[in-house]
Amino acid sequence: MHGTQQLEKSAESGEIMMSKLLADIEYKTAEPIDVPMIKQAGQLQQTIWGNEAVTAFPEMMAIIRNGGCLLVAYHREQAVGFSYSFPDYSAAAGKAYLCSHMLGILPEYRDRGIGMRLKLEQRQWAIRNGYEKIVWTYDPLESRNAYLNVCKLGGTAASYVESYYGESRRGIPMDRLVLEWDLQSSRVIGALDGRKPAVPDAEGLSKLVSITAQGAPEKHSFEAGQQGYRVAVPPSIQLLLRENPELAKEWRFALREALVPLLNAGYRITSLQRDGESIHYVIEREAGCTS
Structure with missing residues (x-):
């Protein structure tokens, strides 16, 4: 498939998925001039995870100015969720990719399709800005997240990092899988169209x-x-x-x-x-x- 056709098909798949999600949430992409939005993302981080997880305002501002993306979801002008990503580079592939660092939603707004929509908005932004891949990590024990990442979004994982964030307060290592999302692959486009990736016979x-x-x-x-x-x-x-x-x-x-x-x-x-x-x-x- 030619590049233009692939992009059109890719965008169409994302739009079909978006139309099925919650309609009364507004999604905005932060620009460097959007200081209140950037500060709201920091406040969401604090509310969701506590002070230790908050990214400093100057860092977020610098990343937005240098190839990163901040998306904020609003319900009636209240910030209820966000995703935050920064650029990274693969020496092996010789290409830049987007590292999706954080995605958070207020507890009372979860299970309403906001997380999926943030990923789709992030994907469209990444394609418009020349990225071919988004990478992020998730806990391999979180089967619900795994289903979203692998089956609904069409990502795959080929790397396991032990004790990525050290240990939890319970003394359990916080291992992570590295999820790769090849934004315009047939696998991803098919998943966004609602077709589960083909797999071998489980038996x-x-x-x-x-x-x-x-x-x-x-x-x-x-x-x-x-x-x-x-x-x-x-x-x-x-x-x-x-x-x-x-x-x-x-x-x-x-x-x-x-x-x-x-x-x-x-x-x-x-x-x-x-x-x-x-x-x-x-x-x-x-x-x-x-x-």
Whole structure:
């Protein structure tokens, strides 16, 4: 597909998805002159995560002036959510990409499609400004985020970073998967059109981690060289953290031990599948997930 046709198709896919989302929220892109908007984004960070997570105003201003993007969602002129990204560079690819650093929504406005819309607005801004890829991190134990990132947005993950943010207050390492969103790939365009990425038959994939009747991870032996694998993930890590932090910690290390060697060996997370009450990551060889 020629570049112009690809861009038109890409924009059309984003618009179709946007039309299905909440209509009474307004989305604005901050310019360097929009000082109140930039300060509102800082206030949202403080409200959502506390003082330790707040990005300094001068830093946000400098990043907006130098290839970054700040989007703010408003409901009746109240700032209720935002996304914040800055430019980065891949020496291997020889290209700049956009690093999506923060996305936050006030608790009372969650589960209303705002997060999805912020990602779509961010994507359109990135394409207009010459970026081909957006990268961000997420907790591999957050199956809900994983489904949004991989299945609904069409991203893939091929890198696992241990203790990305150190340890939580409960002493659990804050590991992260690095999600890559190739903005105009056929995979992403298909996902935004509502088509789930094609994956191998689940029954033909070996399980490296499954979930027991008690909700604990059960690890299985690793046979190298297969086309794909499945790794279970708990249905609600937040509930587990509240009710059984030790079991949550056990899940952290079970996923780390399964995913790190696979991703280091050239595999990539390409989907999530539900098997009865269980949810599994689908991990395929790198060659199997090119667009």
